[in-house]
Amino acid sequence: MAEIQTLARGLKILNLLEQARSGLGTTEVAKEMAIDKSSASRLLHTLANYGFVAQDEDSSRYQLGPRLLTLGQRVLGRISLRDHARPYLYQLVDATGECAHLAILAQRQVLYIDQAESSAALRVESEIGTLSPLHCTALGKVLLAFGECALPEALLPFTQRTITAPAILGAQLVQIRQRGYAIDDEEYNYGVRCVAAPVQDHRGMTVGAIGISGPAGRVTLERIDDFGLIVRRVAAGLSGKLGYSDG
Amino acid sequence: MAEIQTLARGLKILNLLEQARSGLGTTEVAKEMAIDKSSASRLLHTLANYGFVAQDEDSSRYQLGPRLLTLGQRVLGRISLRDHARPYLYQLVDATGECAHLAILAQRQVLYIDQAESSAALRVESEIGTLSPLHCTALGKVLLAFGECALPEALLPFTQRTITAPAILGAQLVQIRQRGYAIDDEEYNYGVRCVAAPVQDHRGMTVGAIGISGPAGRVTLERIDDFGLIVRRVAAGLSGKLGYSDG
């Protein structure tokens, strides 16, 4: 369906401001968006009226506004999966010593919605709200393997290990369905291995995934299948709490 | 400055969806906004394209989308005050036994950006991202007294104790500046008393406020000034860490 241009431009400005850490001025926004200064000025003022952007007091540059924080927290609060999952994330941390994450499918990407930190000095943290690609993360592969989401069109490489051939990824998804857990062997971040398993609700629908992430030095290839079994077991526990019964 | 209507409508839809817990359909949105179904449909599709709204799989109704979560977390991450304040919030909880909050000024309101929970069964929690009025909260009064923000036009009552007369509030702000802390005596929520003090940076600018909230049964009027001194002391400690030196 045809987009409404004016609204789309406003939303694109928010995307722009996400990238720019130190904010952007009216002219810069206009340049990036390839629109006139005056248009940018008026769009920014409208966004500011509703709190979606805020002007830095000193530099007078525009930044993402507090309304986004409010609405974002509202989104987070409405994901009930999150409440149920929390204790299981702690279980994962206790059993593996690595950071645990909970994610759902959003915008054809992996959306991290909660985490539990390990006490190790060297650990892998992923910020809540972050979006990551599906094809090269353990959580993403789980969502692909057990969900109804189609394969991404382009499998972009992030490391030398990233799987970029659809056929190979497809074969791996079959394997993941059989084993019940997915592995990310430094396919997204160098030195980081992850393991994840699906969370399913009472209808057997995959509603999310939980998993762990750790430095390759601790999450070795020898131990990784042991971790897989642990993650699968904990994920099954969470699924059971949601009313899922396999069979 | 004149608002851009189309963009404003899109943003207003997001505000609408914040209220509606179970989502809204196209027709409902059109009705609430007093616009045509077709316009609502196209606006919603544009918002959905960018992830600002999402369609519920079952009900096909629209909800706030994951993009808001991502952007909201980005806003939170950029507030550096938050990192510094965390240990001081714990200090407050330890010293008072009540929940502690950190807030800044946003949109002429109090924006809660962090909290530390007390271990008491009966406690006062405020969700991060929440906006509250300035004139009837301790945090808000502090921001009014020590910041450059003008008084709100309308002082809406929330309880029988809410101060609605500008003159009385103005006098109280003077007192707050003298004492260095503000009190909310059941002026916003029945049965809840709060105490707050300003956080100031190296230039002496008030960048936020911290405080505690507790049930009136524990935060009695007799003890409240003792709490005030505690909050003021902890807030001064945080201000000191930010480079503030009084004098």
Add this chain to the structure above:
DNA sequence: TCATCTGTTGCTAAATATACAACATTGTTT
């Protein structure tokens, strides 16, 4: 089955956003 409600699409009129230009403001350089 019919009826009702919801959501989408084509089309035209009309409102609206856009770009241009001029102006105001701020900060920088010589």
Add this chain to the structure above:
DNA sequence: AAACAATGTTGTATATTTAGCAACAGATGA
């Protein structure tokens, strides 16, 4: 200091774009 450069805001006419209407399709329920 003074001229200059760059930024942001405002007024206005044009033309693009949106909005509403109406018709349609799809779902839901009586």
